[in-house]
Structures are given as C-alpha cells and as structure tokens.
C-alpha cells in the first residue's frame with residue numbers, strides 16, 4: 431500500500447491492530463513511518479499511538495507521545511487513562527483524570543467507565559460515586575459500560591446494597607453485569623445469594639463466561655458447598671465448554687482443602703489440564719497449613735520457592751506452621767533461609783477513605799499527623815476488648831521477642847490503627863470501611879469481631895482475598911480466611 435499512499439485514517443487502523451506485546455517491533459516501525467511521512471501532528475494518530483504503546487505495556491513511551499499531542503481531546507485523555515489502568519497504574523489514572531477535568535475537557539462514557547474500574551481496584555467508593563454523579567449531571571446518557579463499571583465498583587467496595595440498586599435500575603444487562611454482582615456477593619460472604627443470582631441469570635437466557643465460574647466456585651468454597659462446587663466445575667467444562675484456568679483450579683483446591691479433602695485436592699492438582707501456577711500452589715499450601723500436615727506443606731512450599739523466588743508468603747506460612755507445632759528450630763531455619771536470600775515480607779498497610787481523603791496506615795507507623803491520638807485510642811480499644819475476653823494470639827507476631835513485645839507489635843497492626851481512626855472519626859451509624867493489601871491475620875480478625883460488638887459498629891474489611899463484614903461479634907466469612 432505504500433505505493434498508493436496512506437492518509438490520517440490508515441495509520442490509526444493499522445496501529446489498532448498492533449496492541450499485543452509481540453507487536454512491539456512492527457509498532458515502532460509504523461511509528462517511524464508516521465514521522466517520516468509527516469503525520470505525527472495528527473490527533474487521531476497520536477491517540478492511536480498512545481493506545482498502542484500502553485497496551486503493549488510501554489507506558490513511558492505512551493506518555494512521550496501523549497505529551498507531544500497539542501490539542502488533547504477526550505479520546506487522547508482516554509487513551510492515556512485506560513493505558514495506565516491497563517498497566518495497573520490506577521493512582522496515575524485518577525491523577526490524569528483530575529488533570530483532564532482541570533484542563534476543561536468533559537468526560538464521556540468510556541473514560542468514566544475506566545475511572546470507575548480504577549476506583550474499584552483502589553476501593554475508592556466516595557471518589558467513584560462523585561465521578562459518577564458529575565457524569566450524570568453533565569447530561570450524557572448512561573451506557574451499559576458505565577453501569578457495569580458502577581456495579582463492579584460498588585460490589586468491590588463492599589457496598590452490596592448500592593450494587594444491587596444499580597443492577598435493578600438497569601434497563602439492559604449482559605453477562606458482565608450479572609457476573610459483577612455474582613462475584614460481589616461471593617466475595618462479601620453471601621455465597622447462597624450469589625448462586626441464586628446465577629440461577630436467575632440462566633433463566634433470563636444469558637450464558638455464563640469464564641469469570642462467572644470463578645465467582646461461583648469462590649462462593650462455593652467460602653460457603654463450604656463442596657458437592658455443589660464440584661457440580662459447577664463439571665458443568666463449566668461439559669455443558670458450557672469453558673476450559674478451566676488456574677483461578678478455577680485454585681478455587682477447587684481451596685474448596686476441597688477447606689473441607690479437609692486433601693487427597694482429592696492433590697489428585698485434582700495432578701490432573702490439571704494447565705500448568706498449576708503459584709496461585710494454585712499457595713492455596714494448596716494454605717490448605718495443608720490449616721490441617722497441620724507439615725510434610726506435604728513442605729512439598730508445596732519448595733515448589734513455590736522455585737516458582738516465585740522473591741515471595742515471602744510461602745516462607746512465612748511454613749515458618750508459622752512449624753512454630754504452631756512447637757518445632758522452633760525448624761521455624762528458625764526457614765526464617766534464616768529467607769534472610770540469606772534477602773527476601774523480606776511485603777509491608778502490610780491499610781487505608782480508609784474519608785471526606786475525599788485517603789488515610790494510609792502502616793504497622794507501627796507514627797507519621798500520621800494525629801498519630802498520638804490514634805495510638806492512644808488503639809491501646810484503649812485493645813484494653814477494653816481484653817476485658818471482654820480477647821486473648822492476643824502471639825502466633826501472628828513473627829519476631830524473636832518475648833510475649834509482651836509480641837503483644838505490643840500485634841496491637842499496632844495497620845488494620846487495628848485504621849479501625850481506631852474509624853472509631854474516632856467515622857460517625858456512629860456509618861460503616862467503617864478498611865482496605866488492606868495483604869490478608870488479615872487471625873489476631874486482627876478476632877479483635878475486629880469483638881470491636882464490632884463492643885462499639886456497635888459495622889466494620890467492613892477488604893483484604894487481599896475477600897471481604898469481612900464484622901457485625902455484632904461475628905464475621906460474614908464464617909471465620910474462613
């Protein structure tokens with residue numbers, strides 16, 4: 431076609447076909463031609479280049495092009511924002527969106543949906559709701575894309591009532607809408623509701639997809655519904671023709687492991703049609719840990735040491751397991767091995783969104799301006815629940831110090847600091863929403879239950895695995911975490 435000549439519509443069409451990682455070289459050569467033929471100043475082409483580089487995973491080059499676009503329209507900003515989101519840089523996506531608003535460009539459906547998805551990832555409910563309210567005020571019609579992202583965001587922030595309200599108000603729904611709510615219910619400890627919703631979806635004539643089944647299997651494993659989970663797994667393959675991926679297997683291993691069916695879990699692992707990745711092995715290790723089978727846990731841990739050599743989780747799990755079985759020397763040996771390989775635990779942190787601000791808490795961190803007050807409140811709260819029967823579980827403090835020192839360390843885990851902050855500043859009657867980057871430890875879980883009862887608060891904690899709704903001394907996860 432070069433002999434015929436190209437125009438400013440040809441390039442975007444070509445660039446749109448080069449968004450995969452294997453297209454990096456050819457993408458660059460098309461970019462060279464754009465420059466050589468004098469088309470680099472065209473918005474349409476600049477936008478397509480930003481989109482192409484971002485989808486290929488090269489954000490720095492995407493921004494190099496983005497910065498050369500002089501008259502940026504909403505599509506230029508959308509390419510950059512969705513590019514950030516695509517690469518997991520959700521904070522950057524939100525910052526860009528604010529910049530766009532300040533530059534006077536109004537958001538459309540596509541960018542609004544993308545921002546709501548980033549808010550879902552970062553659990554920024556207030557911010558997302560504000561973005562959506564502004565979008566509705568702008569007079570633009572909502573779309574399936576926007577509504578689906580809104581349902582996902584609400585469910586992902588533990589706000590099921592709102593997710594349900596939006597879902598019911600929608601005139602059109604597709605498999606993404608249904609799946610968003612099915613997964614939302616599953617993650618928020620409402621397994622039976624999740625399965626009920628699936629039946630309704632089938633009745634309404636919508637076919638499930640790959641992700642719907644992750645939600646269903648997750649719901650079954652967390653609600654302890656072993657037989658039903660096995661039936662869904664089979665129907666996924668035999669009725670719906672969906673090949674299970676590592677996430678489905680991870681749910682199945684978890685389902686069988688939780689029910690103590692370790693041999694069946696191992697059999698499934700051996701028969702897997704795909705290579706079991708780190709996620710599956712981690713679930714397998716966790717199941718071993720729960721049922722105290724050290725030899726098989728050792729096997730799972732050694733596979734993980736090879737698969738994810740920089741990950742501290744298998745080392746910590748194995749070491750904790752040895753400590754629990756009073757095998758102190760073995761526990762120390764695992765920690766020594768971890769130290770010799772310079773592997774450190776990912777620092778745990780929790781965050782809370784209030785009045786448009788995000789407050790982040792780290793274990794034993796005192797950099798917060800109100801930290802004296804928060805620490806004082808934390809120790810008061812811990813004292814109060816201790817009187818009500820809370821016994822600190824020092825198994826969760828991985829330090830070689832005496833019990834009192836361990837207890838102090840435990841008291842200042844990031845989620846405990848966050849809940850103390852919530853008790854101080856979140857009005858009574860409103861839920862305290864806390865988000866955590868890692869899994870909640872058993873000690874914090876026990877403390878949260880008592881705090882919810884003692885202070886009559888609904889505490890919602892989203893950790894890296896699921897949601898915990900603490901109410902009146904119990905948790906929605908049924909203590910499976």
Ligand SMILES: [Zn+2]
Nearest residue numbers: 843871873874
């Ligand atoms: Zn903790």
Ligand SMILES: [Zn+2]
Nearest residue numbers: 898905907909
């Ligand atoms: Zn829980």
